[in-house]
Amino acid sequence: MSDQKLLKPGNPVGIVGYGAYVPRYRLPAKEVARIWTDGVGGLPVKEKAVAGIDEDVATMSIEAARNALARSDIDPDQLRAVWVGSESHPYAVKPTSTIVAEAIGAVPDVQAADWQFACKAGTEAMVAAIGFVGSGMAPYAMAIGMDIAQGKPGDALEYTAAAGGAAYLLGAAEESLAVINATYSYVTDTPDFWRRAYQKYPEHGQRFTGEPAYFAHITQAAKELMTAMGTTSDDYKYAVFHQPNAKFPQRAGKMLGFTSEQIEPGLLVPLIGNTYAGAAIIGLSAVLDIAEPGDRILLVSFGSGAGSDAFDIEITGAVDERRDRAPKTQDYIARRTEIDYATYSRYRGKLVMK
């Protein structure tokens, strides 16, 4: 029975509030190419979002979480979990989530933890939050996916490794602006990308990152979910996939029968880059900003190592009244200051000072 593989809570759960965050600065891909390839070769994105000198995953998560709270009708002390998924937590040992929980006013009656699963740490936290709320253990839980991605200078990842993400406040379906009908997770041990302890930059399995990793996991997760739900690509108004570059999600979408009209509204990578743990779910926040009641959304994340979480989401009538209470994803994308490689090097601590 295919539907036995679905992750479905006892009590229906949905998104009560959501919030995005993208920092102000942009590094054009052609500026990276100017430094490393003399401008020769194709570019995977137009530009990527770069965090300011005083930003990290804690500060960015705080802003996204405040936006999510603004779209809900709850007080922060009603949260029973604040979970932050990232591969760039500011401390090696000391939770990001306690800083975020303190800053949004969710302490002290709260579960706090940091999640790690490469680019799917954010959806991992969301699935856990569905369980937390759907079991009746907690009325509300905040799940965040946020990254300041690290690309080795000169590496292919430097063009795309970006900063940003989103926060999701999950609660009972009847209070939600979008109901999460079910999720499905597909995981194998696949060595496509990793960073060893004490190493500053990650390593990737070169061409190994495509077929056996990204495409296999995304398409398997999406197919299993749709089979179990009895849906096809036609049942979804929008589809959002993890987006390490512009090509991968477009091709994965096509393989699954989605049109570019379904994919484009949630495809932010050309303008902000790959925000890792934030990438799929900030695509979702851009879609929630424009979706209509009744619209159905397929969301599929991908984390190296490797795995995908697929979500079947349906918009409710509450969305219209709530989405204007906080800045839209596109508001953050429109706020844009272009920087050069030297400023980027300074902001991201790539200059050796001692």
Place this chain on the structure above:
Amino acid sequence: MEIPRHWRLKQQRYKLVGEVCPHCEAKLFPPRDICPDCGGEAKQLYTFSGRGEVYSHTTVYDAPAGFEENAPYTVALVKLEEGPLVTAQLTDLGEQDVEIGTPVEMVTRRLRTDGDERGMLVYGYKFRPRLERVNQI
């Protein structure tokens, strides 16, 4: 090392928690337990909206110890919507000019490191130009 002080100040630093006077409703920041307006005791906590405008500003080129990494930066006296004046760094200016009256909003940012790269990270309020909301439906 000022870990106990950082810990004690985290509420006011992370989210602008001040006080409100129960006698005359004056809002106090930073919290000082005695109302400057009426002299009464004011210990009731109050979280500020974070909205305000630039009252005056200056650019710091020669930063004090611990803030060198950020120099040059702009420091402003911000007049909060609720009344009090707060001194804070401005951030996310990009190419935006700062003027007296520029509307700003509070954000929580990394202020500095306590000591060297092994020290704790200190977070607190700064202000940035209010985010333009262009995509309202």
